[in-house]
Amino acid sequence: MKDFKNIGIVGAGSMGIGIAQIASTSGCKVFLYDQNVEIAQSSLNKLKKILERLIEKKRINSNKRDEILSNIKIVSSLNDLSVSNLIIEAIIENLNIKKDLFSKLETIVHKECIIASNTSSLSITNLASSLKNPSNFIGIHFFNPAPLMPLVEIIPALQTNINLLDSIRNLLLSWNKFPVIAKDTPGFIVNRIARPFYSEALRIYDEQIADFATIDFAMKEVGGFKMGPFELMDFIGNDVNYAVTESVFKSFYYDPKYKPSLTQKQYANAGWLGRKTNKGYYDYNSSSKNVPSKDVTLLNLIFERILVMLINDAVDAFYLGIASKEDIDLAITKGVNYPKGLIAWGEEKTFSWVEKKMDELYENYKEDRYRCSPLVRKWGNLIK
Numbered sequence: 001m002k003d004f005k006n007i008g009i010v011g012a013g014s015m016g017i018g019i020a021q022i023a024s025t026s027g028c029k030v031f032l033y034d035q036n037v038e039i040a041q042s043s044l045n046k047l048k049k050i051l052e053r054l055i056e057k058k059r060i061n062s063n064k065r066d067e068i069l070s071n072i073k074i075v076s077s078l079n080d081l082s083v084s085n086l087i088i089e090a091i092i093e094n095l096n097i098k099k100d101l102f103s104k105l106e107t108i109v110h111k112e113c114i115i116a117s118n119t120s121s122l123s124i125t126n127l128a129s130s131l132k133n134p135s136n137f138i139g140i141h142f143f144n145p146a147p148l149m150p151l152v153e154i155i156p157a158l159q160t161n162i163n164l165l166d167s168i169r170n171l172l173l174s175w176n177k178f179p180v181i182a183k184d185t186p187g188f189i190v191n192r193i194a195r196p197f198y199s200e201a202l203r204i205y206d207e208q209i210a211d212f213a214t215i216d217f218a219m220k221e222v223g224g225f226k227m228g229p230f231e232l233m234d235f236i237g238n239d240v241n242y243a244v245t246e247s248v249f250k251s252f253y254y255d256p257k258y259k260p261s262l263t264q265k266q267y268a269n270a271g272w273l274g275r276k277t278n279k280g281y282y283d284y285n286s287s288s289k290n291v292p293s294k295d296v297t298l299l300n301l302i303f304e305r306i307l308v309m310l311i312n313d314a315v316d317a318f319y320l321g322i323a324s325k326e327d328i329d330l331a332i333t334k335g336v337n338y339p340k341g342l343i344a345w346g347e348e349k350t351f352s353w354v355e356k357k358m359d360e361l362y363e364n365y366k367e368d369r370y371r372c373s374p375l376v377r378k379w380g381n382l383i384k
């Protein structure tokens with residue numbers, strides 16, 4: 001296995017410090033750089049508080065805390081990253097600023113050093129093009145909060161030396177993560193195939209089929225999801241969730257499957273962002289309860305409509321080579337905590353059922369959004 005003793009991290013915001021915690025906990029030396037050294041210091045102070053809480057909960061002892069902290073060194077110049085075996089970038093989500101950073105880093109590090117980006121939405125292939133030797137460049141996408149979220153997506157660029165995949169996979173396994181490999185396409189795996197959970201829920205609301213509380217209740221009660229789509233959007237933030245949907249929609253050349261919701265845009269524009277503003281789809285200052293409908297037919301209809309859209313998109317992602325079946329299901333159970341993998345769920349419900357439901361939706365709306373994946377049809381036909 002490649003030696004990953006020294007890890008450079010650029011950007012010490014919420015993701016950078018989280019990744020620093022993971023790497024240092026596993027015994028790597030971390031060199032943490034931020035253009036604003038005060039941010040790096042304040043993130044490290046936050047990490048110290050987190051470690052104190054972990055001690056209180058008896059998850060680590062004080063020796064482990066000291067070891068973790070002694071493994072992290074804040075550095076004040078990019079040149080100090082020259083000893084790194086791997087550099088993970090977690091700076092602002094801006095293509096040109098990231099590209100500029102990578103071309104600078106390439107002049108600093110030794111030629112075996114792997115440079116990785118934690119971008120959520122930019123093309124890894126495009127980022128790789130900023131390097132003279134892009135074969136050592138790769139996407140390593142952690143989820144927020146990085147120390148708690150088990151999933152990590154590994155995304156090779158077109159230019160990436162494919163031998164890197166095994167070394168990065170093994171490194172992430174040694175960091176106790178669940179790595180999956182994704183093709184460099186918009187949203188990678190999770191941010192692509194989880195979209196219908198939000199967008200179909202919003203569409204059902206827009207069609208006045210049910211209110212937020214009923215849709216959430218259907219997904220939790222009938223589907224076994226831990227959170228309903230509106231609770232989850234309030235948790236993520238309507239601004240953040242809307243921006244991801246819009247970015248995926250634009251990147252797919254306006255495929256109607258990923259069309260953002262005007263309702264969500266209005267909520268974001270109103271500043272009703274969710275929990276962080278105490279108001280989103282729900283009012284977190286109010287003590288009045290939102291009472292969902294208990295109409296079983298309605299609850300089933302809502303759950304099945306959202307579920308078939310999710311399964312259809314997951315199968316389509318496999319059809320288009322975005323990831324293996326195993327990685328798609330791992331991504332969805334470890335990345336967004338769904339009760340079952342979507343392909344496994346499709347097998348359980350049968351793909352002929354998924355095909356029938358998708359065709360009913362298409363017949364009803366005549367919208368390309370509801371097109372059935374050719375692979376769902378193929379798998380559905382196999383067992384007819």
Ligand SMILES: NC(=O)c1ccc[n+]([C@@H]2O[C@H](COP(=O)([O-])OP(=O)(O)OC[C@H]3O[C@@H](n4cnc5c(N)ncnc54)[C@H](O)[C@@H]3O)[C@@H](O)[C@H]2O)c1
Nearest residue numbers: 011012013014015034035039090091092093118119120144
């Ligand atoms: N927050 C999330 O939920 C999440 C999840 C997965 C991936 N990401 C990705 O991770 C990256 C970082 O996100 P974040 O939420 O940690 O952002 P953040 O705003 O919390 O932190 C970014 C940090 O980068 C620093 N920075 C900006 N430009 C820099 C430069 N040129 N050189 C050095 N430092 C620079 C800033 O000072 C800031 O401290 C983004 O690409 C984002 O898309 C974010």
